[in-house]
Amino acid sequence: MSLSGVMDESAHPPRLPPLTALLVVLTFVTGMIEAVSLLALGPVFTAMQTGNVLFLAFGAAREGTLPALAPAVSLAAFAFGAVCGARLEGAAEALGRRWFVIGLGIEGGLILVAAGAGWGLTARYGEPTGRHMTVAALLAATMGMRNVTSMRVNVPGLPTTLVTRSMTSFLGGSALGQDGAFGYGTGAWARRAAAVLAMFAGGTAGALLVRAGWPVNWLLVPPGAVVLAVALAYLPQPRLHAR
Template sequence: MPLVLREARDTLVPDMGGPHGPLPPVMLVLTVLTGLVDAFSYLLLGHVFVANMTGNVVFMGFALTGAAGFSTLAATVALASFGAGALAGGITAHRARAHRGRQLHHTLLVETAFVTAAMIVALVSGGPYAGGARFTLIVLLGLGLGVQNAAVRVFGVPDLTTTVLTRTLTATVADSRLAQGPGSRAGRRLLSAGALLAGAFIGALLLLNGHPALPLVLAVALLAVLCTAATLLARSDAPWTRPRDEA
């Protein structure tokens, strides 16, 4: 089997006795979720991201010049909400630091609460989302994805950050044999990029051809599946559940 395909297979169906156990496929599902919610926020909430904060900093620069379609306030609210979510996610994860399965379970529950609240607001409001509904959605989704990113940082699964792909794609090329590097791990890294692309594509497809809240409905469904799995993983005593400094 070619190396790239083997790396992709090992990411999708990881060694449960390995250092990260089932976390790689969980990170891929969360990457799809990132694409879903950022499709919703960018296309319906006025050129703002709730997961990719680099984009919001750039958008803020655009808005400060008076460029049409960009809002300094929306970008600021997204950044502040994401930061608050990251704080909540960090606290939640560190309180369960003795068991990575419980870290996963607890942080997923918090993220699910925020994203579910956003879904309810989106369904009740019905779109187009403006005024209070728009900023409520930005806040709730920013909080949820901030929690997710804090948890992902704590887990530290290589190449699966669920949001930032610039370094991942750079490493794919810079670490390749062609660049005389140690090996690109292209199978895992390209799978991560593909998951984000798939989430964005599905999210845009759903909101452009159906109800605008559908990307959030699907995001909540994915989180429900992950929470169910995490309930079982929280009871595991496999090696991957130990804190990384003890593994």
């Protein structure tokens, strides 16, 4: 693993190095967060903003019954988080600080703040209340920061907040696609498959907790704690430099 955080597609066997494993865990967390956002706070996306853009488009066309206010709030909060994340992590790197750990530490803290804002709040699907949208906005700002962190690390096939590219790369570089542009014949398939499975597992776990009747605050405590654990786990690893 180079200091840039970029993994060479052809230089690694199909295994999970420390950084890659931690990013897979963060992908799992994204699945949990989106399950809470969609099933307990919305429907609204907080990490995958493509869905919110489409919700707003449907609302502009006045077609369907999906609310447009929550997606608009999420988009604005996500943009705010992305700007803050870029400025914060860029400044931290310029000062020689461990921007990856700092970014994840703030992310975990914000998820727990969102849990506090949703204390005792009942999971609700459809027509979210003001408190539901407040929690969703906090999560969207957090995921805006996460997207900055993921793009600065820039591990191919592991964006941590969506799996479309990971799935496409996995299939293109598989025995079915056989495309060398996607790393066919290398070990790149392992992390791509892990990313897809982690998102699925995180979404399943979050959905099961919502189904079990957990209030919003307890739904968010596990993902917040996991992100903080990932930040601590990376402390012994080499300092990253964004590419």
